[in-house]
Amino acid sequence: MSTTEGAKPRLTVLGTGYLGATHAICMAVLGFEVLGMDVDEAKIETLRSGRVPFYEPGLPEMLQKALESGRLRFTTSYEEVAEFGDVHFVCVGTPQRKGSTAADMSYVDAVVSGLAPHLDRRALIVGKSTVPVGTAARLTSLVQSLAPAGTDIELAWNPEFLREGFAVEDTMRPDRLVFGVASDWARERLSAAFAPMLAADVPLVVTDLPTAELVKVSANSFLATKISFINAMAEVCEATGADVQDLAAALAYDNRIGGRFLRPGLGFGGGCLPKDIRAYIHRAEELGVGQAVSFLREVDAINLRRRARTVDLIRAQAGGSLAGVTVCALGAAFKPNSDDIRDAPALDVARLLQEEGAIVRVYDPQAMDNARRVYPDLHYASSVAEAAAGAQVVALLTEWDHFREIDPVWLGELVAKKAIVDGRHALDQFAWREAGWDYKALGRT
Ligand SMILES: NC(=O)c1ccc[n+]([C@@H]2O[C@H](COP(=O)([O-])OP(=O)(O)OC[C@H]3O[C@@H](n4cnc5c(N)ncnc54)[C@H](O)[C@@H]3O)[C@@H](O)[C@H]2O)c1
Numbered sequence: 001m002s003t004t005e006g007a008k009p010r011l012t013v014l015g016t017g018y019l020g021a022t023h024a025i026c027m028a029v030l031g032f033e034v035l036g037m038d039v040d041e042a043k044i045e046t047l048r049s050g051r052v053p054f055y056e057p058g059l060p061e062m063l064q065k066a067l068e069s070g071r072l073r074f075t076t077s078y079e080e081v082a083e084f085g086d087v088h089f090v091c092v093g094t095p096q097r098k099g100s101t102a103a104d105m106s107y108v109d110a111v112v113s114g115l116a117p118h119l120d121r122r123a124l125i126v127g128k129s130t131v132p133v134g135t136a137a138r139l140t141s142l143v144q145s146l147a148p149a150g151t152d153i154e155l156a157w158n159p160e161f162l163r164e165g166f167a168v169e170d171t172m173r174p175d176r177l178v179f180g181v182a183s184d185w186a187r188e189r190l191s192a193a194f195a196p197m198l199a200a201d202v203p204l205v206v207t208d209l210p211t212a213e214l215v216k217v218s219a220n221s222f223l224a225t226k227i228s229f230i231n232a233m234a235e236v237c238e239a240t241g242a243d244v245q246d247l248a249a250a251l252a253y254d255n256r257i258g259g260r261f262l263r264p265g266l267g268f269g270g271g272c273l274p275k276d277i278r279a280y281i282h283r284a285e286e287l288g289v290g291q292a293v294s295f296l297r298e299v300d301a302i303n304l305r306r307r308a309r310t311v312d313l314i315r316a317q318a319g320g321s322l323a324g325v326t327v328c329a330l331g332a333a334f335k336p337n338s339d340d341i342r343d344a345p346a347l348d349v350a351r352l353l354q355e356e357g358a359i360v361r362v363y364d365p366q367a368m369d370n371a372r373r374v375y376p377d378l379h380y381a382s383s384v385a386e387a388a389a390g391a392q393v394v395a396l397l398t399e400w401d402h403f404r405e406i407d408p409v410w411l412g413e414l415v416a417k418k419a420i421v422d423g424r425h426a427l428d429q430f431a432w433r434e435a436g437w438d439y440k441a442l443g444r445t
Pocket residue numbers: 014015016017018019020037038039040043091092093094095107110111114128129130131160161162163164271272
């Protein structure tokens with residue numbers, strides 16, 4: 001039995017997906033001994049061999065560095081995790097439960113139940129996954145009843161705010177750290193685990209457990225609301241002939257409002273925002289305060305309407321019917337600089353187009369393999385040129401720089417008809433119109 005209490009804690013990371021792999025790799029680069037654990041053996045093998053199993057800029061280089069340092073190892077064994085670690089980070093998924101809007105807590109429960117029986121000395125379990133408020137309290141009882149070390153095992157919550165596409169930067173230099181703790185000891189352990197960030201003056205907010213759990217869902221609710229706000233304004237603009245892009249630009253000059261997340265378009269998706277606001281509504285209702293967050297239902301509805309409305313615009317560009325129309329769909333990932341297609345608006349639009357009889361040719365710089373796996377019936381192209389050849393409508397659905405930089409004159413020579421729907425307000429409408437394109441975007445005339 002070993003302990004490094006008081007010194008640099010040895011860290012374990014349970015669940016090595018987008019969040020966990022990034023956390024494990026960055027913490028090793030920062031000088032900690034780290035053991036990453038996952039039940040997915042293929043993922044562990046990939047990481048061991050020095051490859052990142054998903055696309056995240058800068059992370060492969062960091063993985064190399066971490067492996068070369070000898071401080072990062074991977075395993076599939078709970079026993080090894082318990083033996084090695086002083087602070088155990090829980091980074092498993094909390095997706096939307098099937099047939100419900102609630103969070104599926106089965107992975108969190110499984111990881112805690114799998115680890116606890118092996119914990120025979122004092123240790124801190126730190127949740128990073130996004131969970132319904134009250135989870136840490138529930139897990140504390142569960143862990144303490146299962147672990148040989150009993151009440152020597154504590155729970156803390158350290159919500160994670162990293163953005164895919166900027167995950168390395170956000171992990172190495174977060175905007176802020178939130179420590180949800182139930183004791184001074186837990187706070188000291190977390191401070192030791194984040195010593196490099198605290199030394200770099202990253203702001204720290206120390207809270208109780210439920211507050212820390214709520215910070216993450218509140219942050220995501222706010223961001224989702226801001227996006228849906230400007231998209232709701234886009235709907236009004238469409239009915240009045242106003243221009244939502246100009247409206248957003250004018251609002252953004254007000255410092256109290258600000259321009260970030262005030263970009264109109266196809267709306268949000270991904271593995272966090274949609275399922276987090278739904279789970280929050282569900283949890284608030286369980287707690288009898290559903291009314292307090294009922295506006296989030298509208299936020300969700302506005303967001304989903306953007307997808308249907310984008311299909312409407314594409315159909316209009318096709319002349320009123322999509323049957324047999326070839327559509328060049330630029331983008332599959334839920335946002336640029338990621339290969340994540342969870343609840344991706346782009347693929348939802350592609351699917352809806354296909355349901356109406358369109359021949360949809362999808363191209364994405366990074367998300368092709370994931371998209372093919374989940375939507376095998378769509379057509380896939382290996383480049384913008386291949387996707388655009390002979391297309392009757394082009395739809396920009398994910399705002400990769402690669403697409404922003406397309407020369408409208410060049411693309412105009414490949415397509416059958418110069419009609420484009422800019423689902424992300426990412427293109428210079430004047431340049432495209434100048435090149436002879438019929439340019440349309442949501443909330444713009
Ligand atoms: N992806 C993000 O940008 C992000 C940002 C902030 C917070 N979060 C939150 O972090 C959590 C994880 O998200 P993600 O995107 O990394 O998910 P993910 O699906 O990419 O990764 C989850 C990993 O957990 C593994 N796993 C499942 N059961 C396990 C078990 N019993 N033991 C060990 N590993 C197990 C899976 O195999 C998978 O590799 C979620 O709660 C999410 O809401 C994600």
